[in-house]
Amino acid sequence: MTYIVGLTGGIGSGKSTIANLFAELGVPIVDADIVAREVVAKDTPLLKKITEHFGKSILLENGELNRPALRQLIFANEAEKNWLNGLLHPAIRKAMLKQLSTQTAPYTLFVVPLLIENKLTELCHRVLVVDVSPETQLMRAAKRDKNNFEQIRQIMNSQVNRTERLKWATEIINNDKELAENLPHLKQKVLELHRFYLQQAERMHV
Numbered sequence: 334m335t336y337i338v339g340l341t342g343g344i345g346s347g348k349s350t351i352a353n354l355f356a357e358l359g360v361p362i363v364d365a366d367i368v369a370r371e372v373v374a375k376d377t378p379l380l381k382k383i384t385e386h387f388g389k390s391i392l393l394e395n396g397e398l399n400r401p402a403l404r405q406l407i408f409a410n411e412a413e414k415n416w417l418n419g420l421l422h423p424a425i426r427k428a429m430l431k432q433l434s435t436q437t438a439p440y441t442l443f444v445v446p447l448l449i450e451n452k453l454t455e456l457c458h459r460v461l462v463v464d465v466s467p468e469t470q471l472m473r474a475a476k477r478d479k480n481n482f483e484q485i486r487q488i489m490n491s492q493v494n495r496t497e498r499l500k501w502a503t504e505i506i507n508n509d510k511e512l513a514e515n516l517p518h519l520k521q522k523v524l525e526l527h528r529f530y531l532q533q534a535e536r537m538h539v
């Protein structure tokens with residue numbers, strides 16, 4: 334069994350940046366966002382169910398899921414959001430567990446935006462939180478996704494707040510600064526954590 338380090342953080346915190354730095358060190362990544370896209374890829378049974386429920390307006394011309402259109406529909410409607418979560422969460426969890434169970438590296442980075450909200454911390458030996466201020470989250474997410482501030486605030490409100498998230502952390506990386514000036518520091522921090530996690534994994538396997 335691989336040692337599992339959960340990586341989480343709110344929208345716009347820079348989880349992908351940190352995950353990529355671990356990947357550069359050869360650490361395998363199981364990413365919930367990638368799994369979530371795979372389970373609703375074109376022609377999958379789950380995408381068929383979603384289309385039957387919401388209609389073909391949530392499909393792109395090439396038959397793939399139109400994520401922004403679906404997001405718009407469910408954020409405005411709690412019942413629809415619950416229906417979708419009920420359909421997707423068990424399938425995503427099953428696929429993630431399968432990926433984790435096949436890892437042979439000393440440790441695996443388990444990247445999940447809603448790690449705490451979906452009670453996936455129980456699968457993790459450590460929890461690494463990428464921490465930024467709410468102001469940074471808002472500005473970064475708006476710049477990256479061209480989303481309006483209102484929608485980003487809704488997403489932020491659907492996630493646990495910063496204080497609650499930090500309570501779960503065994504390790505924290507602060508990522509408030511601009512990437513250009515902060516990258517050397519982040520690389521150093523990730524390298525230190527990488528060595529630490531290898532030590533922890535070794536202890537578990539002894």
